[in-house]
Amino acid sequence: MSDIASVSLERPLAEIADELGHSFSEFGFGVIRDHGIPQDLIDRADALSKAFFALPEAAKLAYKLEGSGGARGYTSFGTEKAKDAEVHDLKEFWHVGRDLPEGHALAEFMAPNIWPGEVAGFEETFEDLYAAFENAGRRVLRAIALHLGLEEDYFDATIEDGNSVMRLLHYPPLGDDAPEGAIRAAAHGDINTITLLLGAEEAGLELLTKQGDWLPIDATPGALVVNIGDMLERLTNGKLRSTTHRVVNPRGDAAKRSRYSMPFFLHFRPDFIIDPLPSCAESETGNVPEPAISSHDFLLQRLREINLA
Numbered sequence: 001m002s003d004i005a006s007v008s009l010e011r012p013l014a015e016i017a018d019e020l021g022h023s024f025s026e027f028g029f030g031v032i033r034d035h036g037i038p039q040d041l042i043d044r045a046d047a048l049s050k051a052f053f054a055l056p057e058a059a060k061l062a063y064k065l066e067g068s069g070g071a072r073g074y075t076s077f078g079t080e081k082a083k084d085a086e087v088h089d090l091k092e093f094w095h096v097g098r099d100l101p102e103g104h105a106l107a108e109f110m111a112p113n114i115w116p117g118e119v120a121g122f123e124e125t126f127e128d129l130y131a132a133f134e135n136a137g138r139r140v141l142r143a144i145a146l147h148l149g150l151e152e153d154y155f156d157a158t159i160e161d162g163n164s165v166m167r168l169l170h171y172p173p174l175g176d177d178a179p180e181g182a183i184r185a186a187a188h189g190d191i192n193t194i195t196l197l198l199g200a201e202e203a204g205l206e207l208l209t210k211q212g213d214w215l216p217i218d219a220t221p222g223a224l225v226v227n228i229g230d231m232l233e234r235l236t237n238g239k240l241r242s243t244t245h246r247v248v249n250p251r252g253d254a255a256k257r258s259r260y261s262m263p264f265f266l267h268f269r270p271d272f273i274i275d276p277l278p279s280c281a282e283s284e285t286g287n288v289p290e291p292a293i294s295s296h297d298f299l300l301q302r303l304r305e306i307n308l309a
């Protein structure tokens with residue numbers, strides 16, 4: 001078994017497509033260097049995320065939108081629970097989504113963003129980071145398209161105006177009062193198309209291999225960890241794997257430190273129909289294709305399972 005691929009996104013896509021594709025088939029994960037998201041933007045975003053989570057709980061709770069499924073703004077510690085988990089995750093987070101112009105045909109699927117007034121520069125910085133994540137994600141999907149034998153730009157139209165969500169995550173230092181068995185992020189698969197994650201150089205992220213072992217993911221500082229979500233797994237009839245992963249609690253001194261990370265959950269357009277690709281038929285993957293479903297309906301199904309809708 002080879003290792004998780006680590007590739008430079010500056011290389012010609014045709015050269016990296018299969019290396020990445022095989023890593024996504026075997027592990028569901030790949031590491032991307034030279035992803036084009038400027039380091040100074042990442043540094044600013046990190047600092048602002050830390051500044052937000054350092055606010056008093058009451059100030060943060062003012063940005064919790066009841067009944068919105070946590071799609072925008074703040075979700076407090078002790079809310080999200082992985083599918084089938086007994087206890088909640090040890091994390092709090094903030095969601096930034098796409099801002100569509102008023103009257104846009106897809107506006108009904110995407111609530112407007114809210115911004116914490118206490119943290120100067122938050123809106124501008126995270127709008128920029130959202131756009132930078134999108135560009136990197138589009139390029140990764142072009143490599144995936146080549147690997148699948150599709151036109152390079154196949155995915156471009158499928159993600160245009162998609163309801164991708166950027167999550168700023170804070171796992172506080174471990175308290176003594178955590179429920180038995182609770183971990184920073186319990187084992188789960190991501191729901192979306194692909195996820196691009198910044199901050200994985202801080203230890204804790206692990207994936208479940210096909211053989212059933214937990215494999216720590218170690219990323220070089222500044223690299224993007226990319227994983228396949230359930231929607232792309234369904235479209236490719238399991239050829240690309242949406243792999244179960246988790247964030248374990250650190251031991252020793254690290255337990256006294258917070259962990260911060262920033263996943264970008266790249267989504268298809270809400271009206272994109274996830275209909276398994278003919279090139280990923282049962283004869284190729286051994287799986288019976290799932291029926292077609294719109295990306296929006298699929299998302300709703302899954303959010304209900306994790307307590308967010």
Ligand SMILES: O=C(O)CCC(=O)C(=O)O
Binds near residue numbers: 190199200245246
């Ligand atoms: O914080 C991390 O490293 C991973 C987070 C994650 O898997 C998620 O939020 O879906």
Ligand SMILES: [Fe+2]
Binds near residue numbers: 245
């Ligand atoms: Fe995840």
